[in-house]
Amino acid sequence: MTTNTNIRELVLDILIEVNEKDQYSHLVIRSVLDKYQYLDKKERAFLTRLAEGTIEHQIEMDYMIDSFSKVKVRKMKPLIRNLLRMSVYQLRYMDAIPDSAVCNEAVKLAKKRGFRQLSGFVNGVLRSIVREGDKLLYPDAAIEPKRYLEVKYSVPGWIIKRWMKAYGFEQTETILSNFYQESPLTIRTNRTKCTPEELQTRLINEQVTVERIGKIPAESGEFKDALGRLEDYAFKISDFDHLQSLQTFQDGDFYVQDLSSMLVAEMAAPKKGDYVIDVCAAPGGKSSHIAELMDGTGMVEARDLTEYKTDLIEENIRRHGLSNMKAVCMDATVFDRDSVEKADILVCDLPCSGLGVMGKKTDIRYKMTEAKEKELVQLQRQILKTVIPYVKENGTVIYSTCTIDRAENEENAAWIEREFPELSLVAMKQMLPGEAGNDGFFISKFVRRKHE
Ligand SMILES: C[S@@+](CC[C@H](N)C(=O)[O-])C[C@H]1O[C@@H](n2cnc3c(N)ncnc32)[C@H](O)[C@@H]1O
Numbered sequence: 001m002t003t004n005t006n007i008r009e010l011v012l013d014i015l016i017e018v019n020e021k022d023q024y025s026h027l028v029i030r031s032v033l034d035k036y037q038y039l040d041k042k043e044r045a046f047l048t049r050l051a052e053g054t055i056e057h058q059i060e061m062d063y064m065i066d067s068f069s070k071v072k073v074r075k076m077k078p079l080i081r082n083l084l085r086m087s088v089y090q091l092r093y094m095d096a097i098p099d100s101a102v103c104n105e106a107v108k109l110a111k112k113r114g115f116r117q118l119s120g121f122v123n124g125v126l127r128s129i130v131r132e133g134d135k136l137l138y139p140d141a142a143i144e145p146k147r148y149l150e151v152k153y154s155v156p157g158w159i160i161k162r163w164m165k166a167y168g169f170e171q172t173e174t175i176l177s178n179f180y181q182e183s184p185l186t187i188r189t190n191r192t193k194c195t196p197e198e199l200q201t202r203l204i205n206e207q208v209t210v211e212r213i214g215k216i217p218a219e220s221g222e223f224k225d226a227l228g229r230l231e232d233y234a235f236k237i238s239d240f241d242h243l244q245s246l247q248t249f250q251d252g253d254f255y256v257q258d259l260s261s262m263l264v265a266e267m268a269a270p271k272k273g274d275y276v277i278d279v280c281a282a283p284g285g286k287s288s289h290i291a292e293l294m295d296g297t298g299m300v301e302a303r304d305l306t307e308y309k310t311d312l313i314e315e316n317i318r319r320h321g322l323s324n325m326k327a328v329c330m331d332a333t334v335f336d337r338d339s340v341e342k343a344d345i346l347v348c349d350l351p352c353s354g355l356g357v358m359g360k361k362t363d364i365r366y367k368m369t370e371a372k373e374k375e376l377v378q379l380q381r382q383i384l385k386t387v388i389p390y391v392k393e394n395g396t397v398i399y400s401t402c403t404i405d406r407a408e409n410e411e412n413a414a415w416i417e418r419e420f421p422e423l424s425l426v427a428m429k430q431m432l433p434g435e436a437g438n439d440g441f442f443i444s445k446f447v448r449r450k451h452e
Contacts (some may be wrong), residue, residue, distance in 0.1 A: 185327035259437030265289035356440025
């Protein structure tokens with residue numbers, strides 16, 4: 001049975017929070033779903049799809065609206081532009097909803113929210129899109145390739161420009177279309193609690209569909225071997241309502257992680273008894289993986305900036321039952337004399353622009369700017385400069401990010417080599433979305449040579 005809540009109005013408020021008040025969509029959507037717990041499964045699914053879909057296709061929606069409205073989107077009242085965006089999304093992407101229902105609901109909402117005088121305008125724009133929208137073409141790829149990709153995939157022009165320069169038009173289009181692929185949720189077995197086969201059985205008993213990850217094509221070398229090892233204990237899961245309510249989740253039998261991120265611990269290749277420092281560790285995905293690989297031996301010091309973040313790490317340590325991992329609140333930009341030459345493995349999975357995960361974090365593309373990205377490159381270098389002395393002779397340094405931007409990745413790896421001649425780059429890989437897992441991810445691995 002559906003409730004009487006106006007889901008469209010909730011979505012409208014979500015869009016206003018995200019687009020006009022600079023809030024993150026996944027946090028706003030989660031808090032609305034938490035507040036309206038009584039919504040039934042269908043309503044929750046509709047709310048999530050409409051909110052996420054509208055944000056994901058926002059530039060395309062604006063292009064359509066601007067093509068049929070005299071007043072441009074950026075000049076409209078915030079409530080009206082967001083109402084139009086979510087209505088056009090329904091017209092274009094939600095075939096089961098009759099066009100007339102979309103228009104009527106939008107008009108009702110405009111009136112309800114105090115814009116009676118603009119309800120005719122809303123109706124007019126939407127009815128024109130119903131009549132003529134199908135004939136509207138994307139910008140011509142041959143004439144305006146950047147604008148074509150920008151509108152078709154709703155990714156801001158500055159990002160497209162950088163990627164076209166780095167990867168060329170065709171590969172950029174492949175990257176962008178991979179962001180829109182349905183992505184399976186991947187998990188790795190916590191082998192300190194159960195075997196992969198036991199986990200599989202437990203999940204099946206909870207009516208979850210579990211599949212092996214299968215073979216991922218990769219060139220030879222360290223990455224291929226690391227991916228090969230993951231095949232033994234990583235799975236794809238689907239057909240569950242609420243992950244956190246699964247007993248296997250509560251028991252810490254698995255950790256949800258993209259395959260590309262799982263490669264960090266496998267590439268770090270910890271030995272039993274190693275001392276590991278992860279300088280930016282929350283919520284603890286890579287740290288807990290390394291701790292599991294060391295099987296109760298050694299120690300992983302998982303550091304992060306705030307207590308809120310170290311609490312998240314603590315929660316993961318507790319749930320996964322890890323005796324060889326601890327959370328420490330520490331600012332990675334501040335030099336810690338006591339850590340010098342302490343680590344066999346130093347993990348630097350640093351704050352980054354996150355553009356490799358825009359398939360999951362839908363609004364990151366609108367929040368990131370070129371100026372913010374430049375600042376991030378500086379922060380990454382500042383952190384690296386501060387923490388690299390923490391690694392022992394013959395120790396390993398991992399520098400990774402969840403972006404596909406060269407300035408933060410390859411260029412920073414080259415900077416590390418220049419700045420720290422005692423470090424040798426032994427492996428480096430830029431994974432593009434859909435290549436190994438669903439995220440775009442970068443890993444580089446260095447070894448600290450003996451003092452001369
Ligand atoms: C990419 S995330 C780390 C993800 C984590 N490695 C994992 O796999 O679960 C980057 C982290 O860096 C932390 N961070 C940002 N600035 C920091 C600083 N100055 N010192 C320590 N941690 C910082 C953020 O709080 C965030 O949790």
